[in-house]
Amino acid sequence: MNSPASPIKPLAERMRPTHLDDFVGQHHLVGSGQFLNQLIDSGRLPSLLLWGPPGSGKTTLATILAHSVSARFIFFSAVLSGVKEVRQIVGQAREALELDHRPTILFVDEIHRFNKSQQDAFLPHVESGLLTLIGATTENPSFQINAPLLSRCQVLLLAPLGPDDIKKVLQRALVDPVKGLGALHLEIEDQALTMLAEAADGDCRRALNQLETVAALAREQEKHPTSEESTDSEPMTITVELVRRSLQQKTLRYDARGEEHYNLISALHKSLRDSDPDGAVYWLGRMLIGGEDPLYLARRMIRFASEDIGNADPQALQVAINCREAYHMLGSPEGELALYQAAIYLATAPKSNAVYACTHRVRADIQRTGSLPVPLHIRNAPTRLMKDFGYGKGYQYAHDDRDGLVLQEHLPSELAGNTYYEPTNRGYEAVIKDRLTKWKQILKQRAHDHDHPSRKK
CATH class of the missing domain: 1.20.272.10 (Zinc Finger, Delta Prime; domain 3)
Structure with a gap:
């Protein structure tokens, strides 16, 4: 028989609660009068998708829910199994329903690992009620679960556990003599407990795994204390220094593709x-x-x-x-x-989205008007034939003007006069805006003088 100090199962697995009253965290779902309590009271479970980060309690909640309604509970890993196993489960579920009148709850861990065509294997059986599906995913169901299956499931969002909730779980593990580490009679400094809770980064499983590692270090330290440890730390006490020594660089929740x-x-x-x-x-x-x-x-x-x-x-x-x-x-x-x-x-830096907005206006007009021809006067005319067809006729060379400005249209006639770039009053764009305003005033005056030569001053 294994002693509590050398269990086969990891501490995190042994400490998994079996009743909703023992579940820590996710108060918006499991609190008094909240959704999951109401489901249990009703005795019926709909198909659910539990969406949350690692260690937030998805598998634990699924197990508790299944046991609360006396259903057959089948654990299924999308990493280790495939559609072939789904067909076998469906056959067993049909037999259980016919012989024992027992419903089957199929818990699919990491359901997002199934591609969308594989997810179709669940759809007819969820729709018929043969299977109640509880899927667990760390990925956004909007992107990872196909629409028909998503529409038949209630999505529950789980949050990372806060440090106070994780402290509660760790303290429970330290005193539980059967499932936890209570038989070791360990004590822990308050600051050391806080360090463990914060290092878990919201992941309850990670916190319990780390506690198990620190507990093993504490026992080893008691057997072979150094001279410094024998004077500065009490035997079988988890100290700040011990936690600091055991903690490696914190691994943050991050998925470069998720x-x-x-x-x-x-x-x-x-x-x-x-x-x-x-x-x-x-x-x-x-x-x-x-x-x-x-x-x-x-x-x-x-x-x-x-x-x-x-x-x-x-x-x-x-x-x-x-x-x-x-x-x-x-x-x-x-x-x-x-x-x-x-x-x-x-x-x-000063901010402006004028260039970004300009591109949208340009694209919209191009999509609306198609391939409008380039005005003849701004076409290049490298050959005699092109000149004969009017290419470049009437073109004004800006550098010949005293202000470097010319009164000629550069847009197709259908879009003449359109303004795409509208600079703001921020940063250097204020200079650009002032410059464009002055240029437009000069050109406007020239246009007026051209149309009314007798009024030209």
């Missing part, structure tokens, strides 16, 4: 747009530490320089391009400094 990627790049982009350098460097740091490709971040900042700054600060684009080149030359970690420098520059 929703967290899009959440963080959105936060970075909006911090830059809102001129918040502190928010910008924080989200940039989160993505770099999470393992994002630094050159991807550099490319996004190049795009930002044109989209959200444009000519309000023409230097911004050059800064962003130089940032990419600097990182390409230096690599990590030295080159990351250029990314931070560029982010701060972009965040503190």
